[in-house]
Amino acid sequence: MAFNDDEKPPASNVGSTKGLVTISTPTYSKDAAALTADAVTAVVELNATSSTAVREGLDLVAVLDVSGSMQGDKLQSMKRAMQFVIMKLTPVDRLSVISFASSANRHCPLRSVTQQAQTDLKSIVDGLVANGGTNIKAGLDTALAVIAGRATTKARTPNIFLMSDGQQSDGDARQVDPGNVAVYTFGFGKDADHALLSDVAKKSPGGTFNSVPDGGNVSAPFSQLLGGLLTIVAQDVQLTLTPKAEDPSAPDLDTMTVAPGTDYTQTTDGNTGVITIKFGTLFSGETRKVAINLKLLESTLTTAYDGLVAEAQHSYTVQGSPQGQTPQDIVIPRSPDAPADPPTSGKAQAVLAEMARRQHAGAIGEA
Template sequence: MAFNDDEQSAPVANNNGGTTTRPPGITGVPVGQVQLTKYHNAEAPLDPNDQEVLLELKGTSSATSRAALDLIAVLDVSTSMAGDKLDRMKAALLFVIRKLADVDRLSIVTFSNDAARLCPLRFVAGDAARADLGALVDGLAADGNTNIRAGLEIGLAVAAGRRLTAGRAVNVMLMSDGQQNRGDAMRLDPGGVPVHTFGLGADHDPAVLQAIAGKSREGMFHYVADGVNLTAPFSQLLGGLLTIIAQDLELTVTRVDGEAAIKKVDAGTYPQAAAADGSSVTVQFGTLYSAEVRRVLVYLALEDSTAFPPYDAEVVEAQFRYSLQGATVASNPDPVSIRRSGSAPEPSEEAPARKPEVETEMARRRHAESIREARSMADGKELERARTRLVEAQNALEDVLDQANPMVDMLREELLQLLRLMETQEAYERAGRAYAVSSLASHDRQRFAARGDAEGVRLFATPRMDAYLEQARRFDEDPGVAALPSAEEDVRQEVAANPLAPVAGQIAFYVRSAIQALQAIDKIFASVAAATSTSTSTST
């Protein structure tokens, strides 16, 4: 099965006879789209000791540049979707159609007993294109059983056969409420395409849908509870996909010989590649949304430096690179410097406190592991043990240094919801397992996932997602076109609210590059001065 008939160019005229325009946020120089911040202790003893370094990559505004989107919607239209579920899915897809910009393309695939591609990838440019796509959605009818594999096969075939690929982001969005005939769907190879899955209601199998999403590159599983409108969860995915400011993002951490060894790099479930000699580790993240964050914990073993006087030690270097619109950007190597002085504390002495940012991130990861353990216990019908584990996780949050961090409150809310959904085995089977699976997917990818609804726990949500959530609420109340701003208007509103946002990242990039160049020059002069001093002493 192969498709190679997607639309190659947007219509040249709109309904008013004018030419279509490329909206803000599509073109621009992709420099400074990503910023790196380092958190670590400023000092460490000269004795051998362990240190943690938190590296934080954050996406800047998408108002200057973002990747055009190719979205393939793969939709369950089996008998179990008949009635209210189908109506809610149609409404959510209409929201998606109205929010896509004229450089974005959409393909719609449906599945029940078999699967059908309703349209190839086509540009969502102008009212006529939106009306045509809307008519396809309005005509959806439910019939037959759920065959997830059939739908996913065609969706991935559309992705594999697409043309006009340079700089575009292809994503598959799969929605299902059933679990019949889905057994071997997990065996399909996504081929590097992100597959974002939405499990609707109590009858879907969250383990299967998460396995599909998890096997794909950076895909996410979203759980949507019975009775919840799909517009809000769909809007959150779209709020990310329409603000992709970096593709093929990767971070490399390299040790400085003689100073430190890399014990571990913790980046969740993102793939890593380590050098054969252990000198470096590269983490591959894929895409990054505007204002989205990726935090990486690097565990170091500092070498014995007791033979030296106190000095500033560069222990590791961090460097990231990414692409956008066919251009590649690489940062300069950014060293992590720690002052080495004094002796390690005695066993009876209290260890130096970590940076609050490091401590909070370590606590979040322990929190996620607690949920993983509790889920395993609940799957084994050991609900009391599972609930005890969650209570222990609640108590552990009280020890987090930065209690003012909004994330801490969201972690507490997540645990409260899980405790409620693990009160009985029936409650866990109906909704608790899906909630736990979506929570773990979110923590592992450091990306927003709906947990029952899109409003309760907002971990990893971005400002555009927050804006789209409010728009989704209004759209569900009144689907009128006038009530929903376009993606172009979203960008203009963001620029009006913060006029410097489109250039702030670029300015920061060039300033940092200049500082690093000056620091490099300073090192050269210091090295020359030291060599000259040594030569003079020898001559004397």
Template sequence: MESKWRKAKVALGLNLCVYVPRTSDDSPPSLEAAGRFSDVSSTSSVTGNPDSRPAMPTTPIPSSSGLRLPKNGSGSLKRTCAICLATMTPGDGLAIFTAECSHAFHFQCIASNVKHGSQTCPVCRVKWREVPFQGPSSDLIHGKARINPVDWPQDDAWMTVLRRLPPSRPDSLRPIASPFQAPEPSLFNDDDPLEIQPLSAERISSSNDDLDKNPNRTMDLKTYPEVSAVSRLTSLDSFNVLIHLKAPVASSGQNMAIGEADMPATSQTSRAPVDLVTVLDVSGSMAGTKLALLKRAMGFVIQNLGPSDRLSVIAFSSTARRLFPLRRMTDAGRQHALLAVNSLISNGGTNIAEGLRKAAKVMEDRREKSPVGSIILLSDGQDTYTVSGPVGSQPRPNYQSLLPSSVRGASNTGHQIPVHAFGFGADHDAASMHSIAEASGGTFSFIEAEGVIQDAFAQCIGGLLSVVVQESLVEIECVHPALRLCSVKAGSYSSHVMDDARTGYIDVGDLYADEERDFLLSVNVPAVQESTDMTSLVKVRCVYKDPVTKERLTLEGDEVRIERPQIAGQSVVSIDVDRQKNRLQAADAMAGARAAAEHGDFTGAVSILEGCRRALAETASARAGDRLCVALDAELKEMQERMASRKMYETSGRAYVLSGLSSHSWQRATTRGDSTESTSLVQAYQTPTMVDMVTRSHSMLLGRPTAEPLIRRARSIQVRTQPR
């Protein structure tokens, strides 16, 4: 009776979030490979002699999140570790750890996972009461494995970070090394054709009618002067005007489960299709848990791309290889992509530049182009082929020169192919990854904990799959004849003031659904002698393209005016303007602190951040209890702690600060540290579609409905008070 109950628990424990759809042209070798990746074995004890392990069921059990594993009799008899994906065979000398949730792993693999702070099962995400840690080598020689209760302090001297896969059977290897050696075509023009039905004139007319009737379907453009009144006889050299942009809300099609196989193909008319190239580090340092979690994250990305979206995967180590061309993520396309990703193993060095060149070639050579194109880059190490010398050494390579013009965005319409870079762990080159993202118009995220890879990817594609505005350009024109533009503060967005200082523009580019952008203009306010009640300062308009209808639209903003009384009373500062001044001041402090830390002045770096915190506390918005100021203060305090010493700065401080600077400069959400759900300012830029995708990621891992938490989380991220 006890044996049957244990077998039932083992069967119910199979809850991997992997889905390989079946098609009529499936070949047995491919399905066998999928089975080898998907199957998970469970053992009865922590031991090096797993003879008492129960047999695996011949048919995997569907997971609670609705994703199914393929039926495969031959593959299901394999016993594999869910982390390294290598076979757990009797007599191989490796200890097996079976968790309280019944999932089993190589002891060395799970010990490496626990070393990085994880206390949950990588398969079912159940929180463990006891976690494994690796003891002295003499213990493992005798087949013993130490178990550490979660509440006990962990001794780093007993733990080892493993950078290699356990030995595998020769017949079970599916190395990526052999595809690397196979010849590639000289042109990557073998992309799947786009299947987007052109909109008829009637549908375009109907879409325009919807825009007129529903204000949420159009851009929102508002302007705010720093104060509402300036004395008639007073002249100001630097008067701030805030420009606030808000993209249209997401359509219903963008909030649905995009990758579900049974979804009707209506998303073509509700959002812009995406061409996505992922550039994945599979060097030797990615062995074990890292590679397994990367595969799981890529599985999530593949599942959530729609049939009109196209994906290509580049894997790089010492060299780079395109695993498959841009393919539409239909059922057959997803199966092909999943099998290719699941076949990856880690080996070799780290050649980031070669991976980027290959990704850019995929984008450049494609025969057809989807409206939205992007590259996702993930690496956990230093580029051992392009970068020579430590981070602080000179000279360092200019990654901008390595990126093709199509990636750098040489045209006047903005960045064509942004690279969203993800630095993984404590050993990656944050400075180079940030440089790559900045050069292309993408963001840089810092993934500190291994278990956050999928959530970080989910947040990123949640934005990419909701682009509602393209090629947006903000045009500024002075109205009063004596008025001049002094400066435009737009972060990393390209801006320009003409020679006459009377006109200027900001190149905003693409916007995700519900995204907001805030820009500060500085103008001079002249004194006026004539009797007048109002002075017109500037007028602003926004020109942009609808990525679905391809139409160019123009949105006119209200003219910015201020009152000009003979004697002005006490000026009331606009909270909206003051809030953005604080954001820019905090970003400047972060950049200054980073420069000091790079020169080894960590005391000075902490002092800069502390001084900014004190200054922000005295502002009008902070005294009014503005939540953005509270979040800024918390973020600056976190950076102070990560800059307290050279070791802390090099381990996580540099990457944390650069990710924050990337988020502020583009006003777009990035992953920072060990979570996408912190109270820091990063969440002020997170859109509802990003929240939806992160929640879906949690749902896949936890296997339970998340509708109510989604609503709560969507409300909780509104850190920034909306302009009135």
């Protein structure tokens, strides 16, 4: 299927694109590493400016479950949620509505959310009726076709909202490849398949799963998420970590890996050891942290020095234009007198606290 009938949106806000995303000086789990073989965790942090001078227009495709299992309260909750979403969008944003049961149905192309469009879109949602099987895959495939077929893409941020109970009976939503499109999933009802909906979201860059229980405040998860999406300042944000040495014949770094508990899409080049982490979009004032486990080789030196182990380089896109930034060296102090006791500096203790948080989150996820 192919669509190329999206409405042309008004121009987005235009402002300076310099320094919208910055990288902080890395922090480490130890005040100093030993000269013998050692291990250190580094935390690299990206920060988006709090300025909204550059506002990316949102291209949102709502994928709505109208299968038989959504009858009753779940369908009504989903309709209320969509009414809330529609009223939060502005003319610079565009919305397409897709429903699915055994198959998918596109109710409208991407429309600029003017006052008249809000009325039309709310009418579409009000008229939805639940019946039939559940083919989430068909709904997602149609949504991705809408996004892929857009005539206007510059300075636009595509996203998918999937609202469902996750009880699929046809197809397998986990097989859908979202590419670079963030998929946010919302599970309706206490019997929603959280595992499936979470897997679908995690397969996309920056996607998240939110539970919408029966009788709950349906607007809460949407309010928080839209508050970010409507202040997007950068797209295609990624961090590249490249092994580096002051003296290539006597490197400090043995291996570099991303610490467990990092949900962002990541790849590692088996030949060079270069790690690429993709964050997707960043909202105004938002922060992204990555913990890196570094195994250090025994040093050839006998006195204290600063060991260069890697280079951190981030990039992003604003208003459709790529933005490259100055690399940040990852340098670890090494000393023959490195203490064996836990570190005392506030920065090192903060890294240890971040590691503990990730381990706790991982344990909850496995439970």
